Amino acid sequence: MPDPAIAFASIAALGARYRDGSLSPVEVTGLCLERIGAHDPELHAFLSVLNRTALDQAATTEVELRSGRDRGPLQGVPVAIKDLMAMAGVPTKFGSDPIFEERPERDAAIVRHLRAAGAVIIGKNNLLEFAYGAVNPRVGQTNNPWNLERTSGGSSGGSAAAVAAGLCYAAVGTDTGGSIRIPAAYCGVAGLKPTYGLVDLDGVSLLSWSLDHAGPIGRSCADAAAMLAGLTGQPVTATAAELAGLRLGVIAAHRDAPAVTPGVRAAFAAACQALGEAGALLEDVSLDGLDHAAHALMQVLLPEASVILGPRLLRHAEALAKQTRAQLELGFALPATAHVRAQQFRRYLGAEFLRLLTSYDALLSPSVPFEAPIEDPPIDEASGFGELLCSAPTNLCGLPSLSVPCGHGEGGLPVGLQITGRPYGDEFVLRLGAAVERLMPPVPPPRFIARGAADCRQHGCGDPLGRRAV
Amino acid sequence: MVLAMCPINCPEAQLDAAMICRLARLAGLELAPARAALLLADLVALIEADRRLAALDLGDCAATGDPWGRSSAYA
Numbered sequence: 001m002p003d004p005a006i007a008f009a010s011i012a013a014l015g016a017r018y019r020d021g022s023l024s025p026v027e028v029t030g031l032c033l034e035r036i037g038a039h040d041p042e043l044h045a046f047l048s049v050l051n052r053t054a055l056d057q058a059a060t061t062e063v064e065l066r067s068g069r070d071r072g073p074l075q076g077v078p079v080a081i082k083d084l085m086a087m088a089g090v091p092t093k094f095g096s097d098p099i100f101e102e103r104p105e106r107d108a109a110i111v112r113h114l115r116a117a118g119a120v121i122i123g124k125n126n127l128l129e130f131a132y133g134a135v136n137p138r139v140g141q142t143n144n145p146w147n148l149e150r151t152s153g154g155s156s157g158g159s160a161a162a163v164a165a166g167l168c169y170a171a172v173g174t175d176t177g178g179s180i181r182i183p184a185a186y187c188g189v190a191g192l193k194p195t196y197g198l199v200d201l202d203g204v205s206l207l208s209w210s211l212d213h214a215g216p217i218g219r220s221c222a223d224a225a226a227m228l229a230g231l232t233g234q235p236v237t238a239t240a241a242e243l244a245g246l247r248l249g250v251i252a253a254h255r256d257a258p259a260v261t262p263g264v265r266a267a268f269a270a271a272c273q274a275l276g277e278a279g280a281l282l283e284d285v286s287l288d289g290l291d292h293a294a295h296a297l298m299q300v301l302l303p304e305a306s307v308i309l310g311p312r313l314l315r316h317a318e319a320l321a322k323q324t325r326a327q328l329e330l331g332f333a334l335p336a337t338a339h340v341r342a343q344q345f346r347r348y349l350g351a352e353f354l355r356l357l358t359s360y361d362a363l364l365s366p367s368v369p370f371e372a373p374i375e376d377p378p379i380d381e382a383s384g385f386g387e388l389l390c391s392a393p394t395n396l397c398g399l400p401s402l403s404v405p406c407g408h409g410e411g412g413l414p415v416g417l418q419i420t421g422r423p424y425g426d427e428f429v430l431r432l433g434a435a436v437e438r439l440m441p442p443v444p445p446p447r448f449i450a451r452g453a454a455d456c457r458q459h460g461c462g463d464p465l466g467r468r469a470v
Numbered sequence: 471m472v473l474a475m476c477p478i479n480c481p482e483a484q485l486d487a488a489m490i491c492r493l494a495r496l497a498g499l500e501l502a503p504a505r506a507a508l509l510l511a512d513l514v515a516l517i518e519a520d521r522r523l524a525a526l527d528l529g530d531c532a533a534t535g536d537p538w539g540r541s542s543a544y545a
Binding site (some may be wrong): 055146163196210259288292295296298306310313326329330331332334335338340341342343344345346347348349350351353354380395396398399423 | 505
């Protein structure tokens with residue numbers, strides 16, 4: 001078995017070791033499976049672990065690498081997918097009651113792309129029920145590797161927790177109102193909601209045609225970029241952007257929102273200060289209509305989700321989580337004009353974002369106003385939509401939006417910085433995220449697996465995430 | 471012709487569990503009144519939010535197309 005610290009290596013470092021023959025995909029896949037066995041009972045990040053098929057895939061990629069067939073950076077790299085993506089012959093559980101389980105006959109486009117890139121799909125991650133904001137009590141939440149008594153967020157919480165805990169090297173999540181970026185922020189990893197339509201959703205269980213996105217979660221922006229390249233078949237790299245002369249707009253309404261805790265505000269301010277000291281020009285910006293975004297998102301989402309998931313509600317309402325059921329029922333009662341007006345509004349808000357993005361290279365905000373709570377808060381009026389405050393607008397507008405770690409809050413848990421860019425500016429957003437990573441202190445492995453970090457330092461690996469310290 | 475405000479645009483005066491049941495039934499879902507009552511506060515909030523969007527007077531702003539609103543620049 002390889003050095004446990006290799007569980008936290010970067011994808012590039014892993015690939016280099018595969019190609020110089022000092023490490024093999026079978027060994028590394030075995031390490032990940034062993035770590036899942038050791039840590040997942042506490043985390044609950046996986047709903048299916050594909051022991052045999054993962055080792056078979058790893059063996060195949062090992063033969064390919066030895067024979068000189070190089071499929072690129074993901075070849076032989078253990079990754080995971082959110083358990084609402086179809087994988088032929090493997091159950092899709094949707095984070096819901098077993099009565100809804102399906103066994104698809106064909107792979108989702110995402111799985112086909114990952115297979116073509118040579119990635120080893122090691123398992124399917126836990127999620128909030130149908131990615132719709134609530135934990136089904138028969139499934140249970142994914143616990144946060146930084147504090148097992150907190151949630152890892154949602155809905156792609158299993159994906160973010162698995163990556164953060166070194167159970168796999170990257171994962172694919174989906175994001176309808178923040179479901180990649182929220183858990184990425186809570187778990188201290190990088191998560192990108194790409195430009196709308198960039199990643200093919202064929203074979204992904206949908207929640208909203210208008211708002212759904214699939215995208216990568218990695219321990220660094222470089223790892224997320226490698227995954228995005230695999231998912232799209234297009235070259236994507238995340239060399240750190242040159243900051244001098246960049247114009248960055250700070251969304252003041254998000255930074256100053258009452259829901260933002262002092263610790264998040266301080267971490268965000270420190271990241272902005274570091275960007276400024278590195279030569280970027282930061283200015284406060286405002287967007288007309290931004291305060292309508294969370295409600296508008298619900299006006300789009302509720303009826304679409306009710307049309308998509310309605311048949312399940314009609315057949316087995318009692319098997320759904322209380323909140324899921326109520327949201328699906330609510331979608332049946334909302335007038336169509338509310339949906340259409342929200343569709344108008346999202347394009348109005350999108351034009352507002354584009355107006356700013358003609359003057360600024362990217363826009364910054366906290367990813368989430370607070371650190372990981374004990375449970376995922378409901379997405380409703382009473383909660384103030386606080387968790388979605390910063391992420392929802394870019395689901396409406398389809399813009400690429402990344403959460404990258406920027407320190408810790410008052411509770412000692414990770415805080416995310418959100419970077420939003422122009423349509424199809426996904427690579428630039430990742431490159432800017434990589435620049436933030438260079439400015440911030442490296443994120444160590446989560447505390448609950450601190451032994452891995454100690455092993456790493458003991459073996460002279462330096463930063464266990466492979467990031468350059470400044 | 472003068473268009474009168476639809477009752478559902480006056481939620482505080484008109485919207486109740488019975489109306490939620492009728493709206494859901496028209497959309498294909500039979501809801502028990504007790505369940506409809508649980509939805510009342512959230513539906514009122516959404517309809518009030520919709521009124522605020524209506525007040526923006528977005529006119530003929532498109533409801534389809536690229537979500538960022540200007541398709542030609544990023545085609």
